[in-house]
Amino acid sequence: MTDEAGWSAPGGYDEGWRVMGRRTEGRRAESRCARTWHGRMLVAAAAAATLCVALAPAGRAATAAAPAAADARTTDEDARTAADGTSGPYAFAADATTVKGTADTTDSVRLEPGRTYKSSVGAAGRGGRLYYRLELDAVSNAYIAATAVPGPGATVSYSDGLKVSLQDGNGRNCSFSGTVHFGATQSPHPITAWASRETSGKQYACQTAGTYYVVVERTGAAGTTSGTTGSAALAPSSARAWDLELSYVSEPTLKTASGSTSAPEVWNSASPDALVGAAKRRSGGAGFSGAVPLGQGVWKDDISPGQTRFYKVPVDWGQQFYATADLGSSNRGQGYMGTALVMSLYNPVRGFVDDVGSGYDGSQRSAALDPLPPVAYKNRYGLNDHVSGMRFAGSYYLVVHLAAQVADHFGEGPFGLTLRVRVTGTAQAGPAYAGRATPRDVFAVPAGDSDHAADDGAAGTGDAGSGDAGRSGTMKLVAAGGIGTGSLLMLTLGMWTVLARRRAVRSLGPAPEDADTASASLPAAAPTSAQTSAPWEHGATRGW
Secondary structure, rough: OOOOOOOOOOOHHHHHHHHHHOOOOOOOOHHHHHHHHHHOHHHHHHHHHHHHHHOOOOOOOOOOOOOOOOOOOOOOHHHHOOOOOOOOOOOOOOOOOOOOOEEOOOOEOOOOOOOOOEEEEOOOOOOHHEEEEEEEEOEEEEEEEEEEEEEOOOOOOOOOOOEEEEEEEOOOEEOOOOEEEOOHHHHHOOOOEEEOOOOOOOOOOOOOOOEEEEEEEEOOOOOOOOOOOOOHHHHHHHOEEEEEEEEEEEOOEHHHHHOOOOOOOOOOOOOOOOOOOOOEOOOOEOOOOOOOOOOEEEEEEOHHHHHHHEEEEEEEEOOOEEEEEEOOOOOOOOOOOOEEEEEEEEEEOEEEEEEEEEEEEOOOEEEEEEEOOOOOOHHOOOHHHHHHHHOOOEEEEEEEEEOOOOOHHOOOEEEEEEEEEEEOOOOOOOOOOOOOOOOOOOOOOOOHHHOOOOOOOOOOOOOOOHHHOOOOOOOHHHHOOOHHHHHHHHHHHHHHHHHHHHHHHHHHHHOOOOOOOOOOOOOOOOOOOOOOOOOOOOOOOOOO
């Protein structure tokens, strides 16, 4: 398996038509497109070109990279919500490169800033520790986030979780290790931990350029669950690997030193009045990459037991963020769950900021995040996640999970979910960076006002194609098929030229035995570039 699976576009116009002449028998998407092209008129040719782009793989990473998961599952299995109560589908980034973590640092795979990767991690214990490699300069800050996704049918305990560390060549941690647990819900769902290398402030380790190592490991009992021994203790959460999505962001240093290295201690900590009014429907995404944008206002969605919804809210420098999640009432079932709904907030590099949970007894329940400080560069010097996490402008992620066990008491749902989002304060100028972040727009507030976006209409199913994410996929298909009139004409004329040449060859005599007489498909288009507990640990200490 390679460590950097890139994509090589066809070598220009001439090379593209040479690709058309290659043998297509036995290929899947390409052969279907080839049969559509053969003997069709102009309109059919345009439709087939759209189909080719839609079906062709996005690059070598999609075809050449070997599966990294120890319990490799099919796409259909990853895309379904298991009937026995699981985390449901997680939508990995479409451009994620599959890599394999190593058991030691020697052969570890190099990760590049601005890229997203898919991997997997085995059972807790020594076998559940993986290494990846970074090459860092002496001035940039590096942030690594890992999202673990238990497979269908997994069971998890309170202490099961994920730990992420960033270490130098001598095994010293560059920051406190980020650790996250499933906590009181004991419900399988995507969980995210992060670690960093920072070059500003009062850091003493990891300040030089060189090779560093990302360490990702599962925490909890190795191969057992609480209160169980023997072979029966090999629950799916311990016996099977979890899929991973890795995100690597690089932040440039400042042009001049920021001065004070102390986080603000006082800010407006009063909760504002709750937003009221008619809610707009917005179906949440199924992963960070598919998070659905929300602006200030009241939004409604549906959520089923075991499901996790992803949203993102733009927050600029100097602004404060508030969010409340309301779980609707149910007229079915009975009983009580101590922690049924969990709402978590992550910053633009997927770093944990804060979370809140709520019990459920069938009556409507509400959970609100504690007031957070305004976004400021100096917040990074704070000791608590809810302060240090508010260090960037950009899209902040709201992640809402409804425990799978809710189905045992109140049925499969779906249940009504209302989000009340408020962003206050006037946007301020950001810090003067000495360079650009990677990816480039990670700390930028997206243009446009999602407050006025159209309602989703009917509730989505929560999979990768629901709501805005589904419409986005449709628009990508339309865009892929949106070949300009001039380009389409050139393609059609070229096809007729190829056919005419073949007729001429046949008229001169039989083709050689190794000649390709099959219809050819167009070359695929190149893809576009894309709480207050101990610091760095959460999910297990909140008193839910």
